[in-house]
Amino acid sequence: MGEEVRTNECGKISGHRFAVVIPVYNHGAMVKGVVLGAVKLGFPVIVVDDGSTDITPQRVQGIPGIRVITHEHNLGKGAALMTGFRVAADIADFAITMDADGQHFPEDALAMIAAVPKGSKPLVTGYRKQMTNKLVPWTSHMGRRFSNLWITASGGPGIRDSQSGFRIYPLPETLNLKTRARRYQFEVEVLVKAHRNKIAVIEVPVRVAYPADRVSHFHPCIDFLRNSATFSRLIFRRIIGLI
16 A cells, blocks of 8 residues: 555654544444544544434444544534544644545555655545446535536646545644635635645545445535535635635
8 A cells, every 4th residue: 555654652654643533423323333443543533523413422432542522513524623633733743534424444544644745744635436336426426526626716726536535634734724614615625725825735546435324414405505605705715816
C-alpha cells in the first residue's frame, strides 16, 4: 500500500500524530463495526454522536480506546466534524475521517497516510474507485459529478471525488479556514477553502462498499438546494476576490 508506513506505540506515523474522527447520526446498524475497524488502526478514535435518536449510543458504549462526544440535537455532519477536529487538535496533527455507514474500509487510511509528503500538511481525500458499480445509489453518482464540476468553478481543486467522507485533514489548519457550512456542504466548502489558502489537496484511490442495510441521511432535493447556495456564495466570493 505505497511506501512503508512507520508506526509506534504513541500512534505516530513518520513523526506525525493522527486521530480518527467519526461523525455519527442514527447509524446504529453499522457504527460498531466501523468503530472497531478504526480502533485497529492504533490511533485515538473520537466518535461524535450528532444527536442520534436510535440505538447508536448503546452500540458505541463501552468500546475500549474511543472517546464519545454527544451533540444534544442534530447539528449536521459539518458541525460534528468540527467538534471532532477541535478535540483532535489537542492530541494530533491530522484527523482521519470516515463515515459511519460502513462504506469505507478503515485500513485503507494507511495508503492515504503514506501519500502525505514529508514536511507537508495536505488535505488527503479518498477517491472511491467503484462509484460506477450498479449498487451505488444514483444520488451518490450524480451528486459527485455535480459537486466536482462546481468545486472547480468555485476556485477549488480539480478533483474526482469531492463528496468522499474518507479524508485526512491537517490540524489546526482546517479549523482556521473559516468555513460556514455545517451540514454535508462542509465537505465541499472545505476543499475550496483549502485550495484557496494554498493547502495541497491530494486524492488517493480507496475501496468502497454499499451494504444492504446502509443508512444515508442525504436528501437529494434539500441538499441540492443547500449545495447550490454554498457554491453560489463561493463563486461570488471568488469573483470579488475574497478568500
